Amino acid sequence: MTKVTKTMNNEKILDELNDKLDYMLDHLEDYTDNDIKSIVNxxxxxxxxxxxxPVPIEESLKDFWEFVAKREEEERILSQCLPKNVSNLDDICSFRLYNCLKLFRRGRFSS
Known part of the structure; x- marks a missing residue:
């Protein structure tokens, strides 16, 4: 059995077990703790x-704040390079598209 087939079978079985567990939880009076534990196991x-x-939370937070700092720096640089009439996301996208088309027409991009 291929890994993909096995994964698909596992997902189908997991869905069935999840449905069964939902039913059991809705009708707790009909099932014992062991029945529920068996499904969960x-x-x-x-x-x-x-x-x-798992990544320690301190490391995740450090990575997040580094990402934020880089994005803020990119935004600062971008705001200095944009014409004064470019102020919202649509304008920025249009400006970038315009510059890409200019570069393409000049032959700086190859297809």
Whole structure:
């Protein structure tokens, strides 16, 4: 069985187990804790293992603020390069498109 087929089968089984679990939770009086645990354990076995360990929150926040700082710097540079009448996103997109077309017509871009 190919990996794709196995993944598709696992997804189908997971959907079925999820539906069954939803039903069981809606009718708790008819099921025991062990019944519910059994479904949850089956679902846990089918989920593919996460290949990447979780990233510590401190590292994620550091990466996020670095991204924000870079974007702010890009926006500052862009605002200095744009004509004064370019102020909103539509104007910026039009300005960039205009400059790309100018470069293309001058032969600086190859197709």
């Amino acid at each position: 089956q679902m846990n076995e089918l989920y593919p293992p996460d290949p990447m360990p």
